[in-house]
Every structure is written in C-alpha cells, then in structure tokens.
Amino acid sequence: MTNLPKPTQKPANPNFSSGPCSKRPGYSLEALKESALGRSHRAKIGKDKLAEVIERTKAVLGIPADYRVGIVPASDTGAVEMSLWSMLGARGVDMLAWESFGKGWVNDVTNQLKLEDVRVLDAPYGELPDLSAVDFSRDVVFTWNGTTSGVRVPNGDWIADDREGLSIVDATSAVFAMDIPWQKVDVLTYSWQKVMGGEGAHGMLVLSPRAVERLESYTPNWPLPKIFRLTKGGKLIEGIFTGATINTPSMLCVEDALDGLKWAESLGGLSALIKRSQDNLQVMEDWVGQTAEVEFLAADENTRSNTSVCLKITADWFKALSEGDQAKAAKKVVAVLDAEEAAYDIGAYKEAPVGLRIWCGATIEASDLKLLTPWIDWALSEVSKEFS
Template sequence: MSAKPATIPERPWFSSGPTAKRPGWTPEALSGAPVGRSNRSKVTVGRICQALDMTREILRIPVDYQVFMVPGSDTGAFEAAMWNLLGARRVQLLAFENFGQLWADDATKHLKLDAEVLSAPYGELPDLTQIDPQADLIFPWNGTTSGVRVPNSDFLNGHAVADSGLVLCDATSAAFCMDLPWDKLDVATFSFQKALGGEAGIGVLILSPKAVERLNSFDSARAIPKVLRLKKGNAADAAILGGDAINTFSFLVIEDYLDALRWAQREGGLEGLIQRCDEAAGALFNWVEKTPWIDFVAVDKATRSTTSVCLKFVDPAIRALSAEAQAKLATRVGSLLELEGVAFDITGYRAAPPGLRVWCGCTVEAEDVEALLPWLEWAYAVAVSELGLVAA
C-alpha cells in the first residue's frame, strides 16, 4: 500500500454545492451587511441593485434583459419560470441528469403540460436533432450530477427566430464558469451557492424581452404560490422584475454575493473566471486520462463539464462488483479523504454511477487540485484493500 502523500490541498473544499468560498474569504467579508434593516430601505434596496448590476456586467447580460432575485435558490428561480411561462406551447425537456429529470417530472406530473421528454442515461446527451424550434425548450446547460454539459449552442439555432418557442436554461453550474449565449436564451437561472461559493437561499432569474412578452400575454389560469408569482394582475410585476424582493431576503447572503462579485471583477471578469475553471479542470483531466482505474462519466470529450467533474470506476475487477459494492467503495474513498482533511464532499451524486465528483469551478485553485491527485490514488488503494476487493 502506498504511503500518504506529503502535501495536502491548502483549501480542501471540492463540494459541488455549496461550493468553495472565494480564495481569502473570511466571515469579516460580511461585516458591512445591513442586518436588522427593512428590505425596503434605501440601503438594502441599494445592495440588491448593486448586486444585480454587477451580475449583469460580469455575465455580459444584454441591457434589455430583466435580472432579478427570487426565493428558493436556483430551484425556486426555475420553478417560478416554469409556473409563470409554460403552457402556451408544447414543451420539450432534455433530461440527462437529476435536475433535468426534476424539471421533466414537474412539467409532466405537476403542471401536466403537453410535454415531450428527451432522455439520455448518465454520461450522454439526448438526441439534439429531435428538438422542435416551435416548442418551448427546457434544459440544464451543465449537468451537475452527471458531469455532462452541452458542447455548444448550435442546437439552439432554430429557436433564435421571432416565432419560435422560448428557451429556458438552468445555468446554475455554468454561470460565471462558462460563456452563455444570451442571444439564444430566453430564461436563465442560477444560485449564489454554485459557481461563486455564495450562501444559499436566493436564486437569480434572467428574462429576455421575448420571455417578458410571454409573461404579459399568457394567462396559464393556474394558481401560482406567492413566492413563485411574477405577475401582478394580468401583466408582469414591474416591481419584482425591477429588482424588488418577493419576500424578505437575508442581507448576509446578499453581502456575501457582493463580496464574491467584487472578487470576480478583480480576477478579470468572465474571462478570468473561465480561465480559472479551465486550469483547475485541466489538472484533473490530465490525471484521469493517465489513470487506469478511473474515467469520466461523460462519454464524449466535448461534453465534459469543467465545473462538476464526475468520475466513475472503470477497473474491470471493480466494475464486476454490484452497484452497491461500488457505491460503498466510493463512500469509503470520500471518508478517508475527509478524515485526512484533504477533500470534503467528493463522493458522486447518489443517483449517478458510483464514483467521485470533484468541483473545479472558479473559486477552486488549480494547485489544490494538483495536490489532491496523489491523495486520490492513496485513498482508492486503501479503500480497495480495506473492503477486501481485488483491483486489476
């Protein structure tokens, strides 16, 4: 059995959500938060507007798109979009990981829409040639639980015309880490707790003019809970779309987001953040490609995520085991790394193929990924031996 490596990552946070705080973060970053103030006060409204303006600037969101916050993190933001906008047309949904399937279940079982689900197993994308531009389209840009992302925006070309359906994109593991094609997206959502390592509970919802027009012209006739409601009377609620809070937000969370946005600006904006992702993911990619017992869940190299990198065991002796035994192996590898203070929360998603998941988003340092790699080798060897398994 190999000896423990001599160096450990300085920042062992590799969870896929909430993710690592920005480098250098301390609780002192929240000291200026306007706690105990009304969410209608000038100072608190000013904090929200500042965060939204910085979000628009860093992500290069067009000036005629609406950017605002809603309760419930990314889930709340995407549910609000679905409940308020869908039903005017047939809907297609891409389900290739857990959250894509969640939206598909909501559309078919709860909203009971005229919906077609284009599915693919973990590691693959659905057949994108089956997309109908006249239908509303729902999909995650990056599958957090599968490590699969769409390779480009070419499959959205048919939707980029005036009479096509809306495109609703769950961008929560892509925003700030991947370049999103705003001219082809009508709805995009994300949460602070993903790419920028923010605290949880608030989602960001972005609407194109086309989506706002749908909001103004379409009446779903369904009852919509207040925390998801984007209309006032028969039209879009101008106050909410203008940045007003649907309900009271935590200004500790807003302050933390502002701190992360300021850091993102110092890192060079979107280009700098994407470069940081590519460097961290690149270190992990190089190791996987030369390590015989591990491989990407993503089958096609062009679809590999650079944020939520999902890995599976491919040693033939391990693959011959039951899924339960493989999951036990993955859990033990994760536990060993956590006990050593090397890496936290890197076991793969429970519904995904048994394996590991390493977050390589922009708040992760590439050198910490490099330091993690020999520990992965060590933990795997120890876990295989402890469980009485025989690896090839």
C-alpha cells in the same frame, strides 16, 4: 493495485463540494462587515444593496441591456419552478433530461403541472440527448450543465435563432464558468451557491424580452402562489428586477453575493472565471489520462463539464465487485479522504452512477486539485485492500 505511499501534502482548501461550493480564495467574514444587518430590505440601504447585486451581475455576465435580472426566493429550484409554472402551457414543450435535476423538471411538468403536450428527450448519465431532434416551435427546457452527470451542452449553436417557443435554461452550475450566448436564451436561472461560492436560499432569474412578452400575454389556467407571481394586472412586476424582492432576503447573503461579484471583477471578469474553471478541468484531465483507476463519466470531451467533474472508478479490483459492494467501496474512498482532511464531500450524487464528483469551478485553485489527485490514488489503493 500497488500499495502507494501516503501523500505528505494536503490541499490548502479541501472543500470540493458541488453545492454549496467553496468560497473564493482568501475569503474571510471580514468581507461582510459592511452588510446591512438589522435593516429592512425595503429601506434605501437594503434596496441599494439588492440593486447593486443585479447591476454587478449584469456587468460581469455581459447580460444584454434589455434583459431583466431579478433576485427570487428558494435558490435555483425556486427560480426554475416559478418559470415553469408561470410560462409553460402556452404551447407544447420539449423537456431535455440527462441527469437528476433535468429529470426533476420533467417530473414537475408531467406529474404536477400535468401538461398534455410534452416531449421528453433523455439520455443516460454521461451522454446528451440528440440536440438536433429538439423542436423550437415549442418551448424547450434544459440544464446547461448537468451538475450530477458532469455533462454540459457544447455551446448554444443548436438553439434556433428564429425559435417560436422559449428556451428555458437551468444554468446554476454553468453561469460564471461557461460562455452563455444570451441571444439564444429566453429564461435563465441559477443560485449564488454554485460557481461564485455564495450562500444559498436565493435564486437569480434572467428574462429576455420574449420571456417578458410571454408573461404579459399568457395567463396559466392554474393558480400561482405568491412567490411564483411575476406579473400583476397583466404587466411584469418591474420592482422584482430592480431589487424589490418578492419576500424577505437575507442581507448577510446579499453582502456575500456582492463580495463574490467584486472578487470576479478584480480577476478581470467573466473570461478570468472561465479560464480558472478550464484550468481546473485540465488538471483533472491530465491526471485521468495517466491513471487506469478512474475515467470521466462524460466520455466526450466536447460535452465534459468544467465545473462538476464526475468520475467513475474503473480499477480492476473495483469492477470485480458486486454492484452493492461497489457502492460501499466508493463511499469508503470518500470517507477515507474526509477523515484525512484531504477532500470533503466528493461522493457522486445519490441518484447518479457510483463514483466521485469534484467541483472545479472558479473558486477552486488548480494547485489544490494537483495536491488532491495523489490522495485519491492513495485512498483507492487503501480501500482496495479491504475489498479485494
């Protein structure tokens, strides 16, 4: 690889982590000055703040009026787990997996819940399973966007309108950046810490009327811990979906979530957020199209994520290395960029193929991505000297 000059200009914001993700442009702790710190979340001020998060979320995402939206414990993981443990088992389930988090849900359903009627439709990193093989007479569990593979479902057209089972969707790195057709979704989960750049530990749970019907008509034959319980006496606990959370939330995180939602509204709402992410992906596509050093892990542009952009290193010097040395070289590239304060936390996920992962959600500026790419070129050039 040709020696490259060291870039002279760095991204104004080098935070390209895929979770927790970058805060919105112009973020300041001053935005949290109205937070209800030291107040009970059961007091009127606390309940009002929590209800405001729910109502603004519905408005920004265009969630149908008859869908429930609740704030639940333990980030997206908690929201997914309470959905699986509360609703699965009523019928067979198709589990889709093409990256680490989807595989994690498969493990939970097969090895923890120990359901007997489970079909696993999987695919290697960079690809999707055969979506036409999904049986919608069964429940279906999948990630809308594979955060660790950079592969997303192309749309919701493959989800049956007349499905008998529930569609249960982990959308934590998709919602607010991709178009979610709500009529195709029965259960959707996410956390504040992804596309909106909020703080962690809190999950969001969206339920369709069909999901509520399942909860009120089906009781699993296993015990449920308190933080998973969505019903009482055979009826949905409505308070969860009006701001009466199961456990104590952080009112500081709640205020932070409100700040992100207000920022989204100021931009013009969901369409503006999606456009920002798409524009960011375009910057990456333009760069990848001009270099032989990297390629997208997702080869099909129709299923390529516009948030968690995953790249494999394809430079000749890199491909000539052993598998172990490739891992060392990729880590060195990440370390060089970190030391230069040009990019933080852009290594591939630990269970994913060796490479880079760059967050391109709405809180990232396209101008920063344009400044980042020459730094990656330079870092690859520098590291090649050590490994060639």
